[in-house]
Amino acid sequence: MLTLHDIGFDAPSALLGRHGLRLVRVDEGAPIPGSYWGEPEAGVIGCAVYARADTPVHSLLHEACHLIVLPAERRMRVHTDASDSIAEEDATCALQILLADELPGVGADRLMADMDAWGYSFRLGSARAWFERDAEDACAFLVARGLLARAGNAVEKAGQRRFHLPPAAP
Numbered sequence: 001m002l003t004l005h006d007i008g009f010d011a012p013s014a015l016l017g018r019h020g021l022r023l024v025r026v027d028e029g030a031p032i033p034g035s036y037w038g039e040p041e042a043g044v045i046g047c048a049v050y051a052r053a054d055t056p057v058h059s060l061l062h063e064a065c066h067l068i069v070l071p072a073e074r075r076m077r078v079h080t081d082a083s084d085s086i087a088e089e090d091a092t093c094a095l096q097i098l099l100a101d102e103l104p105g106v107g108a109d110r111l112m113a114d115m116d117a118w119g120y121s122f123r124l125g126s127a128r129a130w131f132e133r134d135a136e137d138a139c140a141f142l143v144a145r146g147l148l149a150r151a152g153n154a155v156e157k158a159g160q161r162r163f164h165l166p167p168a169a170p
Contacts, residue, residue, distance in 0.1 A: 002057045002105075002106060003040075003053065003055060003057065004051055004052070004054070004055050004057060004060060006057075007057060007103060007105050009023060009051075011102075012060055015064075015103060019064070019068045020047060020075075021064055021067055022048045022049070023051065023060075023064075024048050024051070025052070025053075026050050026051060028053060028054070030052070032052060033045055034050055034079055035080070037059075040054040040055045040056070040059075041055065042055050042059045042060045042062070042063040044064075044066060044078055044079075044080065046079075047067065047076065056114060056118065057100075057103065058096065058100075058114045058115050061096035061099055061100060061103075062092060062096050063082070064096075065092040065096045065099065066078075066083055066092050068095060068147065069091045069147065070082065070088070071145075087137070087141050088141075090141070091141040091142050091145075091147075093115075093127070093131075093135075093138065094131065094135045094139055094142060095147060095148075096111065097111055097112060097115075097131050098148070108131075109128075111127075112126070112127035112128045112131065113127075115127040
């Protein structure tokens with residue numbers, strides 16, 4: 001399981017910052033505020049994502065993506081449990097896979113393997129199978145929220161994804 005110890009805090013902090021979030025580093029052994037699953041899993045409170053060096057990268061991205069998919073006015077009310085629908089949960093999973101490619105040393109392939117190892121549950125049996133064959137609604141949700149742009153009919157998932165992240169704001 002890839003952790004923040006393996007990749008550091010700088011790149012994830014910059015990535016979250018581009019989405020209006022703050023990464024708060026929690027000291028080793030200290031409780032992680034807002035952690036739904038308990039330590040070492042990441043926590044969320046408002047626009048902050050809390051994590052320790054032993055927090056899995058997939059957990060950090062998942063909790064951050066919960067906040068990213070929310071309208072800004074809802075973010076500030078979040079404490080520990082950020083999702084209120086299956087559509088948001090699915091969009092969160094799709095976005096965390098896409099954002100993994102923006103973290104050096106992570107990437108979508110590694111993230112999906114870690115999601116499976118942790119125990120994420122998808123009806124097609126794996127994160128990859130779901131993302132490649134059944135995430136259309138999740139990606140459409142992200143497009144509707146302005147978080148993804150359609151790439152015409154081209155697909156870039158595993159070499160063929162139908163959506164791409166829009167260019168970062170200057």
